[in-house]
Amino acid sequence: MPVDAPLYPVNLVVAGRRCLVVGGGRVAARKAEGLLACGAAVHVVASEVGSEVRALEAAGATWEQRPYRAGEVAGYRLAVTATGVPEVDGAVFADGEAAGVWVNSADDPARCSFTLPAVVRRGPVMLTVSTGGHSPALASWLKERLAAEIGPEYEVLAALLSEERDAVRAAGRSTEDVDWRKALESDMLELIRSGHVQQAKERLQACLSSS
Numbered sequence: 001m002p003v004d005a006p007l008y009p010v011n012l013v014v015a016g017r018r019c020l021v022v023g024g025g026r027v028a029a030r031k032a033e034g035l036l037a038c039g040a041a042v043h044v045v046a047s048e049v050g051s052e053v054r055a056l057e058a059a060g061a062t063w064e065q066r067p068y069r070a071g072e073v074a075g076y077r078l079a080v081t082a083t084g085v086p087e088v089d090g091a092v093f094a095d096g097e098a099a100g101v102w103v104n105s106a107d108d109p110a111r112c113s114f115t116l117p118a119v120v121r122r123g124p125v126m127l128t129v130s131t132g133g134h135s136p137a138l139a140s141w142l143k144e145r146l147a148a149e150i151g152p153e154y155e156v157l158a159a160l161l162s163e164e165r166d167a168v169r170a171a172g173r174s175t176e177d178v179d180w181r182k183a184l185e186s187d188m189l190e191l192i193r194s195g196h197v198q199q200a201k202e203r204l205q206a207c208l209s210s211s
Helices: 026-037 051-059 086-099 134-150 153-170 180-184 188-193 199-209
Strands: 018-022 041-046 063-064 078-079 101-103 118-122 125-129
Touching: 018 026, 018 086, 026 041, 026 051, 026 078, 041 051, 051 063, 078 086, 086 101, 101 125, 118 134, 118 153, 125 134, 125 153, 153 188, 153 199, 180 188, 180 199
Parallel strands: 018 041, 018 078, 041 063, 078 101
Antiparallel strands: 118 125
């Protein structure tokens, strides 16, 4: 992948899909854990499988302690390689390119067909930070700043908005014709932060009914 090429942002649905992680150390465990959190069927292959990877068996991951076999990435929808051995990571990437499988090589943007951003999750709300592989440290630092600003109240806010969106649809109205910004720029968030969720819901309904 050309390092300076602009990246196309996308959220992948990996739930129930087979994903391969090559590598048995701490970094590989972290990559596998991220895939498992999104419902992927994760299989790990590594010459040495560490305790952190083995522990993921309880979360549904499977693993084999053996070298990566040439071409095996073709049996998966997506793969991550984190062996730290350039020859192995390069082989996985090359196999992925040949088979049309998306591959991420940890800390090696030149051998990636996709990169992994730093992520902040608040329920259904997800914020991502990417530097296109130029500086994972910067992405991580920015993630921490965002995490400090975007608290659990945003998960509640998203739930209230989703509920009212369904109500608008049930009433036969178009959700595109509603002034959501008016509600978002009201004091809804402050009400949620102070524990007055019902009042926030009423404020939202009042804003929507007048739009």
